[in-house]
Amino acid sequence: MKMWLKITLSLVTLCLVVGFASQAQAVTVSGRASTVLEWFDTAEEETAVPLYQYLNLNVTNIAEKGWNFRSYGRLSDDLNGEVDADSRLYYAYLEKRNLLKNLDLKLGRQFISTSAGASLMDGIYLDYRKLGPLNLAVFGGGDTTFYDGYHADDTIVGAEIYGDLFRSLEFGFSYLQKWDQGDLSHELLGLDLDYAMNQVNFYSETQYSWLTEEVTYFVLGGKYRPTTDWSLNAEYLYSLPVFSSTSIYSVFAVDEYEEASLEAYYRVAKGVMAFGRYTREFYESVDDADVLEAGLEKLRTDKFSGYLVGTYRNDDDGQDLAGVKLHAAYLFTPKFEAGAGLHVDVFERELGFIADGSGTRVDDTTSERYWVDATAYITPKLNVQGKVEYVQSDLWDEYTRGRVRLNILF
Numbered sequence: 001m002k003m004w005l006k007i008t009l010s011l012v013t014l015c016l017v018v019g020f021a022s023q024a025q026a027v028t029v030s031g032r033a034s035t036v037l038e039w040f041d042t043a044e045e046e047t048a049v050p051l052y053q054y055l056n057l058n059v060t061n062i063a064e065k066g067w068n069f070r071s072y073g074r075l076s077d078d079l080n081g082e083v084d085a086d087s088r089l090y091y092a093y094l095e096k097r098n099l100l101k102n103l104d105l106k107l108g109r110q111f112i113s114t115s116a117g118a119s120l121m122d123g124i125y126l127d128y129r130k131l132g133p134l135n136l137a138v139f140g141g142g143d144t145t146f147y148d149g150y151h152a153d154d155t156i157v158g159a160e161i162y163g164d165l166f167r168s169l170e171f172g173f174s175y176l177q178k179w180d181q182g183d184l185s186h187e188l189l190g191l192d193l194d195y196a197m198n199q200v201n202f203y204s205e206t207q208y209s210w211l212t213e214e215v216t217y218f219v220l221g222g223k224y225r226p227t228t229d230w231s232l233n234a235e236y237l238y239s240l241p242v243f244s245s246t247s248i249y250s251v252f253a254v255d256e257y258e259e260a261s262l263e264a265y266y267r268v269a270k271g272v273m274a275f276g277r278y279t280r281e282f283y284e285s286v287d288d289a290d291v292l293e294a295g296l297e298k299l300r301t302d303k304f305s306g307y308l309v310g311t312y313r314n315d316d317d318g319q320d321l322a323g324v325k326l327h328a329a330y331l332f333t334p335k336f337e338a339g340a341g342l343h344v345d346v347f348e349r350e351l352g353f354i355a356d357g358s359g360t361r362v363d364d365t366t367s368e369r370y371w372v373d374a375t376a377y378i379t380p381k382l383n384v385q386g387k388v389e390y391v392q393s394d395l396w397d398e399y400t401r402g403r404v405r406l407n408i409l410f
Contacts, residue, residue, distance in 0.1 A: 026065070031057040035406045041399035042082050050085035052076040066097045091120070102129045112139055114160050114174035115190025115205050120144045121156050134163035134171075143178055153182035170194040178244075185244035187211045199226050209242055216240045230266040237261075258282035271301035281315075289315035295325075303331045306339070320348045329373070338374040367393040381409040 093108030123141010329339030
């Protein structure tokens with residue numbers, strides 16, 4: 001009920017904003033409305049038919065230049081009542097650039113992203129630019145969630161100092177606090193660095209939990225791009241799950257995860273890109289794994305587009321995976337495009353030794369997904385998309401899933 005109330009209030013706000021905006025000169029209203037109908041079989045072998053109405057609305061130059069309103073949300077329901085198709089308000093905020101000299105404002109529901117953490121927030125964001133060589137942003141408000149409910153004491157506050165140092169170095173230092181029903185749940189620090197010089201780019205991002213006194217996320221990488229045709233990227237990642245201090249999971253020990261990867265991209269021809277990636281995954285409780293991935297991607301420069309990707313994962317525990325992804329599409333006329341694709345994954349694992357000692361038991365599980373899709377461009381601002389896919393697996397019954405989307409741009 002609370003979500004529906006928020007959606008209703010948001011729609012009222014939108015109407016007021018648009019009504020006010022229509023009285024002002026130089027006001028522009030743009031966006032997209034998408035009506036989506038899906039159908040699929042649930043685990044109970046019942047057919048769900050969720051219907052979604054999405055709306056992306058942008059109103060710019062309200063009353064005077066620099067005042068803008070941006071929003072995106074959906075109303076939804078399952079016509080058969082089989083699944084929860086929740087309505088959601090993803091963001092809806094008023095922004096003003098140069099509210100005061102060099103001071104920008106955002107007010108409302110918005111996505112906050114810093115190296116210290118991220119959240120969807122109902123609140124205020126202030127960004128003061130040109131504070132010497134740096135900029136200062138501060139924010140605070142209600143910390144929203146779609147999963148656990150929304151309480152008056154669920155709050156978030158934080159700040160970030162960022163800017164360019166020595167011209168080639170981008171720097172950001174952030175601090176974030178989250179409160180769960182009045183109790184401090186997260187206190188995090190973040191640092192991100194990005195250094196570019198000629199054909200080389202180095203970057204790093206660190207997150208530190210002040211409550212648990214440990215690094216919870218770290219990335220260090222480098223990219224080399226000698227020409228526009230190819231590039232090479234190396235990266236190291238460390239990750240440790242961060243649970244709320246109010247959660248029961250915070251008292252349990254968790255494993256660290258690390259990976260090192262090397263990937264290369266090469267432009268074979270106009271609109272054709274080849275890539276290869278090797279990743280070494282490091283675990284504490286199970287064996288490490290090697291993952292190889294390679295493929296081709298064709299952007300649509302004329303009629304044809306598509307991709308072909310192969311993946312292979314191997315570890316000493318016998319948890320191996322081999323998969324392939326393929327999609328091809330063709331623009332038959334300027335107003336009609338159709339395509340087909342497939343995803344096939346084969347997961348092989350050792351279950352243990354056979355009782356008579358003759359070897360090990362191996363389980364093979366194959367999952368397959370095949371689909372056809374099409375887009376009809378009725379006008380430059382009106383199109384219809386459709387997709388029907390067939391899914392089968394050794395573990396689950398086969399089923400068909402479909403989707404039709406009507407997009408109206410304005």
